[in-house]
Structures are given as structure tokens and as C-alpha cells.
Amino acid sequence: MLDGTWRTSAQAKAAERERIAEDEPKAAKEASKKQIKANLAAAEEIEDLNTALDAIEEGVALDPVNFFREAHVHLLLHENARQAGRSARATPIDSRRNQHKQRVNVDGGIFPTLQPGTPAPALACALCPSAEPQRTRALPSSTCWPRVGANMRCGGRRAAGSRTGARDWRAPMTPPPFVISIQSQVVFGHVGNSAALFPMQAAGLEVAAIPTVIFSNTPNYPTQHGRALPPEFFSDLLQGARERGLTERADFILTGYIGSLDVALMVADFVAEAKAVNPALIYLCDPVMGDTDPGLYVPEAIADVMRDRLLPMADIATPNPFELSWLTERKVATTWDLEAARQILRFAPEAQLITTGCALEDTTPGQIESVILGPEGIISRHPTKRLPIGLPGTGDLFAGLIVAGLARGVPLPRAVEIAQNLTSRALDHANALGAGEVVLSEPEFRRALVALDPN
Template sequence: MTIVLSIQSHVTVGAVGNSAAVFALQRMGVETWGLPTVVLSNDNARAHVAGPALSTDELRAILDAMAGNGVLGRVDALLSGYLTAETGPVVLETAARLKELNPSVLYCCDPVMGDEDKGFYVPPEVRRFFGEEAVGACDVLTPNLFELGALTGARPETLTEVVDAARELVDAGPATVLVTSVACRDLPGDRMHMVAVERDRAVLVSTPLLEAAFDGSGDLTTAVFLANRLGGADLPEALGRTAASVHGVLSVTALLGRQEPALVEGQDLLVDAPAVPAYDL
């Protein structure tokens, strides 16, 4: 069985970070071990938030115990999302450690830093970590459009500029860059677009734009894309399936009037939604 170690935030209420990724991956048939960087009551969109961040010593102790029990070598992929400045280096240590045990381990990094409507919501040291260290260490990188600009120092406004910026990141390390939310002046504004780029290929997929804002959609998208790649799907198939599943879950979420992905109600769409057509660029 395929196993993912997912290191990111955990919330008690809601579906962001590991609270989205673990459920989605397991529903898609991928055994997932969630290791939290922070344990919070909920995400920051709510008025009140409480909970601790795990220290580097605590994270390392958990990982050491896993190693001592002989289970780290069973991991097939590492997934990281929301990180603190202190926990970022532990993730890279873990990626190196896993690859020593199994060179085929895939490291998928969601560089959670901010978005277009909120700007940055992590401190500068976390942004530096992603730009200077994580990009060069990961195999799959899944920024949104805002994060793509932050990592490249560009502000892509056309599809060509998005592909060029993503390819700049591919040149820096990851084999695949998935830009999870693309809005450009030369693409239809009534649709949500995603672009996946590898060294010799770029693929576009589009779904109808939902008139709602969601928290945790990027976390869900990364998890679903990773599950599809681990399942053997090539780039267009993985992107088409991911777009269909995420759009399906978010459509259910919108109908229910919620802001965080309605994973339980929409869970069958994670595995059964017909793939959206993907187009080579």
C-alpha cells in the first residue's frame, strides 16, 4: 500500500491542512500519516483561534520514534503544507532522511504563503525558506498564482508568463510545478484554471468559476493531485482528475453554504468525478 507522510497544520474544526489532506488521500486509497506543525482550534478565517505550535524538538522526537519503530522506510511520499520558520528545516531533514531510506520517495511541497485577496499570511523568514531552500529540495511544487509570483519575483498576467514563471521554478529543482489557481487576462474570467508544468510539457485545465470563497481548497488540490500521481496518472490525466474532484467537492460546499470543503458530503467525487479535459500548451 502507498503511504504518505503529511507534515502540516491540523485544525479541530474545519478542513484545512492535514484536516483536509489526510481525509482526501485516505478516501483515494492512500494510507496517510498526519504529523502536525501546529494544532489549532480552527483556521485563521474565524474570529477566535487557539492552539500550540510543535517545536522542532517535538517534531524530531516523533520522527525519531517512527524511525526507531522501523516504519519511516515504508513511506512513499512526503507532503508538506503550512509551516513555521522553525519547522521548515525539519521537513527538509525529513525529506533527505526518507530519500536515504528509499531514493524513490516523492516530496510534494505546497508553499503556503498567501493569496491574492489576503496577501502574505506568513512572516518573511517562512517566505525565504520556501524560496531559498524548499524549491530546490522538492519534486512537486504546488503554488497558487500569488505564491508563484512571490517565488519568482514576477507578476504573471498572461498564460505564457505563468508557464514561463513555473518553468523557472522547474529549472530550480522540482520536476513538476502545479499552479493551483490561475487568472490571466488572456483566459476566460468565468472559469477557474490550473496549469501544470514540467521541463518539456505544460498542461491547462479549466472548470466553471464558483461564486464563493473557500478556505483549504489549495490544501485539498495538492493532496488530490499527489494521490493521482502516486496512482500512476500522467500529467494531463492527473490534472484533469484533480480539477474534476476539487470542483465537485467545492460545488457541494457552495450548495451547503460553507466556506471549508465539505469533504464528507462530497467524498465520492474524490474518486468518481469524470476527469476534466486537459490541454497541452
């Protein structure tokens, strides 16, 4: 994939190591912010307002990002509601808060740190930069009365259709599950991120989609244009993700198709870095490298990186039978073969292997199945009807649906079952339309994503 103008693999890796070294101060800052947020959450849990304010002030001093501004206003809104029920002679909880008349710089703008009892419209206006009176930043939906932002405008006028409702200030300001998805992208069609992104977003996840290649269309058309991202460009995208703190925020990383060796090595370094700074992160590796009919469709060097670098870091892996057979250099025909293959691959001790699209010797005729294996062997088998259609992007959609289910709190076997059912529905709909690729617009498919829950 190299054309002579790109850096060699060794040069790309050296440049990446230099960037990581330069980013150590930023990493330390992010670690401090994470600790401050933990202190704030602990103070909220026991309703220790003084400690919560201390944490907010420390956070604003370190990095005046919107999170701490929102947390501060959330606190004041709660106090506003509490004060409204007290007599005029009631004293504030903390004398230090009565002195909060100074103004604090936040994100290049200024807002006053108002004391409890401030009218709600004033709180809304306080967050508006003077030049942008109609762009009050919305607080998370868990904010107690009144909700600032979407339901309020400066001057105290409430937007149409708004409601009020008292909420306990301790209710967590919980962001949606966050996913970093690193795989292919197409202008037209549904493969890679173009297949996985919509289902995850429809299920209520926030997704940072990082492309490894950008093509005009899926590969089943007479022509295809585009290319793998140049290593320098891809490296810049990863650096931007670091600078935005995405690795610390992420609940999941999903990787799929990779089109060049340099990019594959950078993906491996990025995943390793992310898991080091965020041990709770769940990494799903979909080793997209080939299938039964086309055979191996990535260079062997990329497949080697998937086997030797990516899969050993995976918490969940979703190879098809061809990929598993290539990775382990053995035939996959029985459940014993699956268990042996898991032992050959250098998975983490608790990693889960989901082999998709299996037609094993004991699989019911006319069906295929997904088989989940853990460290103790087979966890569950999930048979489904074999459809008379095979379309690009099927595995990418399936992996994205598994992440969506897990992120919504669905146990892994149930998440696989849901992913399999919804993938079959999308393929059925494509077949009925005579489409040459996966179709994601079927109404029941979309409704099922919005309604996704653990039950």
C-alpha cells in the same frame, strides 16, 4: 513565533544533526532489511522456495518484525495447498524445511515454524500469542488459501461471511501506497491535514499525518486558538517516524503550511534525509504562504525556507499565482510568465510545476485554470468554472487529491483534472449548504474517491 523557551534555529539544527548521527546504525539496519525484502521478492518471482526461506530466516534474525512472520506463513500456506493435492508418499521440496520444528522468537512472542501440510487452523493458532487467542494477525489480502486472520479464528472456526479461494503464492503481498503528510491540523474544519487526509485514505492510501501546527479551527472565524508545535515536540515526532522506518516505506511526501522557522528547517532536513535514503520517493511541495486577498500570511523567513530549501527538492510543486509571484518577484499574467517563473526557481531538472487557480490574460472569462509545466514548457492547461466562493483549505484539498490520483496510477494531467473536478464539487456543496469552509461529506465526492483508478 519563538517565545524565549524554545531553542534557537542553530541549536535545533545542531540537535537534529546529532540525532541523525546517532541513527546511522538504525539506517544501516533498515537498509539491510530493505535488501532482504528485495531478495525475498526476487525469490518469489521465480518460485525459488529455498532462497525465499533463506531470506525469511535472515530477516527474522535481523529484526523479527511482522513482515517476515507474515511472509513465512504465506509460504507455508502455499505449501499446504500444494501438499493437499499430492499423494501421502509425496516428499517435501526441501529436507531442511522438514526439520523446522524449532520455535522462533518474534516481537516478544513465540510461534512455531511449521512444515508444509500443517492444517490451516493450526497455522492460524500458531500465530496467536497464548494470552491473546482471538487476536490472530491478518495477512495481506493477496495471501493464498486459506486467508488467516479476519476470516479465521483459533480452533478452526471461520468468521461469518468468509470465503476461500486459491491464489498463486507468487502474488505479491502489496501494501497500499504510503504517504507522509506534513502540514497543519485543526480540531474543527478542513485545512492542512484535516482537508487532505480523508481524501487520500478514502482513495486507499495509508497516510502518516505529522502536524506542524494545531489550531482549534480555520482562520475565518472570529477566534482561533492553538499554536505551532514546539520544535522539541515536532523533532520527537520526526524521530518516531524515522524509528518506524517511514521514510524508507513512503511513496510520497506532501508538505504544506508550516508555522515556525525552526519547524520549517527541520522539515527541510527531514525531506532531504528521506530523499537520500529513498530515491524513488515523490515529493510534492505545496508552498502554503499566502493568497491574493490576505497577502503573505507566514513570516518571510519561513517563505525563504520554502523557496531555498523545500522547492529545490520538489518533484511536484503546487503554488497559487500569488505564491509563485512572491517566490519569483515577478508578475504572473501570461503563460510566458509561468515558464519564466519556473526557470527562476531552482527546481530539479524533471520537476513539474502546477500553478493553481490561474486567471491569465488568455484564460476564458468566467474560468480559472491549473497549468502544468515541465522542463520543456507547458504540458497541459485545465480550465474550470470560477466559483463565487473562496474557502480555507481549498489548496490543501487539491494537493491531497493530486497525491491520491498519482498513488492510484493516474497520470499527472489526469490526476490534476480529477483533483480540480473534485475540489470544485466540494466547494459547490459547501456553497449550497452555506458553509464557511470546505465540506467533504457530499456522497458523490466520496464515491469518486473510492472508485479512483487510472482510467
